[in-house]
Amino acid sequence: MSTKNTAILLISCPDRKGLVAAIANFLYRHNANILHADQHQDAELGVFLMRVEWDLQDFDLSLEDFETAFLPIAQEFNMTWRLAHSSHRPRMAIFVSRYDHCLADLLYRYRAGELNCDIPIIISNHPDTHALAETYRIPFQHIAIHKDGKEEAETTQLAILRRLHIDFIVLARYMQVLSGEFIRHYPNRIINIHHSFLPAFHGAKPYHRAFERGVKLIGATSHYVTEVLDDGPIIEQDVTRVSHRDDLDDLVRRGADLEKIVLSRAVRLHIEHRVLLYANKTVVFD
């Protein structure tokens, strides 16, 4: 994965005739060898979204010159756009509390080369996962959250994130609610895993409530964090079947497997620039 040398262009704009032709011509003119192209049109909202990935081998524009060259088209079609380079490894911070299954899963995948990112820091409000971080030689920072001390803690967290040039944050079962102030620093760049099939059981203790409600399936949801709790754009969800034979502990255990899978899929989709946003929803070009 890390050996790919490709560029990825993400575009979002009002839908208009000639859009695809303009983009395709531009890429062809500069000798791009297109590897993948996905587009989505929302007829109702008149929105056009595109992800196109091409080999940089024969491409005759340097990535530095891309913006200047592409600007006329971007302006003509009123595009919101961004260019990514597959060889750039984004910098991911992981926030965690006591449950370590999602953290352990992410770290295993990181070491196995499945996640094309760097992990400069793990931040936790508990010291429990320090040893796990050390096993993988990832710096670990314990920042306790004292009563009435969340603001202070967040200030410390933000300073660390800034210093380490963090691109995005993964909440791997981090049991603290982030402030709106914090979230505004990383808009659509904080990925959470919620241990239910959202919007069912948003908020606290979803497994307890699922157990009490007697649902026949439990779920997990990974979403971008917005200022409304558990309401951000959903990246990935999955469920598994349960029955009366499963007690609350079984739900927690089976749910943990879901959480790992769903969160790691979402992180991977984010890293590979496969997630676009509009209308508080995601378009996932997998």
Added chain:
Amino acid sequence: MSTKNTAILLISCPDRKGLVAAIANFLYRHNANILHADQHQDAELGVFLMRVEWDLQDFDLSLEDFETAFLPIAQEFNMTWRLAHSSHRPRMAIFVSRYDHCLADLLYRYRAGELNCDIPIIISNHPDTHALAETYRIPFQHIAIHKDGKEEAETTQLAILRRLHIDFIVLARYMQVLSGEFIRHYPNRIINIHHSFLPAFHGAKPYHRAFERGVKLIGATSHYVTEVLDDGPIIEQDVTRVSHRDDLDDLVRRGADLEKIVLSRAVRLHIEHRVLLYANKTVVFD
């Protein structure tokens, strides 16, 4: 299925030592050939639930004498119990509005011999499904629900149900909310299909809200109707994957397939006496 000649005993009581021995001894003493036995114990609530089915071939008690013979055990262990006979076909009324996919599915399965019940009546607040009912030669009654006329309509409905000795009611996408008064006539004997993965999107227009929320899976839930809307014990649920490529019509269409499957499974489980209730939940002995 209709040729089976078995008895099914359903028991619910406080959990106590000696329960299973008492039941097993009783059945053995009367020469029952047990075909299936399932039990569930809820350790936290101290509840014991059992379903046992045996061949009536060699059984030496008539079903009429069963109650007298079993009474001492039932009293000793403080059981709530009921005996069913596989050859008895329960009488099911179907309520429907305009969407006919669940109705058509139930009728097809009924004719194919998959549902071991009689269907003495289909009741609808619209005339649209009359022709479908006729195809299957099921009596159809159109009872319009006028503004401020629900009470009157329910009185008419209840009279029909009583006259036809209806055992249970299936709401096959019946778009009216039944009154508490109505529901109290058929406690845990009204089965609804809700077009979402409850408790997500309870209430009106679940597909619209699922579409707006951008969920990655849509669901359907079949449950017993209680006086709290969409809150009764869940019998069966299922989900299917959707993506940004699915528009609202796709959700409705794909959801319809789920609704059919989930409702027919729930109806079948109910008919075969596989559903027990406690704590607003179901135990499904499938």
Added chain:
Amino acid sequence: MSTKNTAILLISCPDRKGLVAAIANFLYRHNANILHADQHQDAELGVFLMRVEWDLQDFDLSLEDFETAFLPIAQEFNMTWRLAHSSHRPRMAIFVSRYDHCLADLLYRYRAGELNCDIPIIISNHPDTHALAETYRIPFQHIAIHKDGKEEAETTQLAILRRLHIDFIVLARYMQVLSGEFIRHYPNRIINIHHSFLPAFHGAKPYHRAFERGVKLIGATSHYVTEVLDDGPIIEQDVTRVSHRDDLDDLVRRGADLEKIVLSRAVRLHIEHRVLLYANKTVVFD
């Protein structure tokens, strides 16, 4: 669905730079309002596949003139291509034997407007489904297959199909193996439902063999028919969980629900021109 007025262009060719630009420019030049565009590139085999659908409202080429206008591009890029019109309803023949669940499901969906096709004929080697066909007012032809009489029967079948200008054939649990000679008349235009998760349990009696093998999931597979039995390109598959509590009859019953869903999805994908073929596989642009 039938009210849409769109054109669909399906392209398959060697992958080359400039392909997308050429197609997009052509469509833009003729004022096409693109509604959906999907493409797939197989890097290993160097194959490019595309499905593009546009509104005909503003399109300035008649479909009659399309070929002439598009020919230079098609030749330059060595394309295999075909143009479809959403208002054209393809003509589907259904072959069936005794099991009628897939037939009943297709007919229900047909009447509900879910399948944008005509059904000029149902052909069966048994008379059992005649009444069902009549309910939906579809012509029914019983063609018995006598010992050593398959060739003769196929001759009769082919004459009917030709006379009725049938576009494609659906084998809705048709329990006869078609001859290579027959299949060559409808290459990649015969859709079968096989009652297993292919390639497991290809051939006869898959549920019996699944039961004996003790699998924990059973499946259904819809595929195009080729001259090698159960080996054609797979269009759609799905599975459902089973356990030791399910006997053979349960497998058959639960499998029937899968078969209906999987076959109807495949038929719908075919009708909507969403299936492209290469290397004995399908690309499904859903």
Added chain:
Amino acid sequence: MSTKNTAILLISCPDRKGLVAAIANFLYRHNANILHADQHQDAELGVFLMRVEWDLQDFDLSLEDFETAFLPIAQEFNMTWRLAHSSHRPRMAIFVSRYDHCLADLLYRYRAGELNCDIPIIISNHPDTHALAETYRIPFQHIAIHKDGKEEAETTQLAILRRLHIDFIVLARYMQVLSGEFIRHYPNRIINIHHSFLPAFHGAKPYHRAFERGVKLIGATSHYVTEVLDDGPIIEQDVTRVSHRDDLDDLVRRGADLEKIVLSRAVRLHIEHRVLLYANKTVVFD
């Protein structure tokens, strides 16, 4: 989990009237507080299978005396039976080759307390996973398999297993085929994970063959190892959806997640004595 103090009785015998009564009476007589009881009857083969678990708190028989006390019943009903104690941790050896995802997953779950067993040894034909074993402080033994040296290697492996009193073996993507001679030492006590939905793609390179066949779902299967390759009783299976957008690497990556889940579920079911065998199939009392 390790704090439970329960006994588990597993019974398999010809089905006969009075069986359940005899067992229930025996347990009641000795004051057992039954926590879970599951039974299965195969009507066709006349087989009865049961798993019953009870609290040892009030039980008045020591486990040493159980056999003597239970023998008359066992003989009367011709039972094959075995008694397990929840506080006994079975001793599991893990065999692995180069792919370490299943090993890493099992070790994580072991440390998290999810698997109630001891792991006295990891044996590999490659040195690659030595570091991983060390992280979890599990002894690691590299036993290379030279050309024509499998017999010798197996002799060494068997000596180690014997010396360490290994109860059962897990093949966590161990890429060597075990000899019949080896397997006979651990009948139904070797658990394998095969990276396909068996019986599809048994044998070598299942992902390659799944990719070539163009299946729409890939699977994983955990089964007991018998002398016929990939043909032993299936404990657990699962699948995940794939599409033309997934290349071979995607299949391998997505399949790895399935393999982990399916293998760990099977291992857990085995450790908790939830798997019974008959007719080359499993009954899983989950």
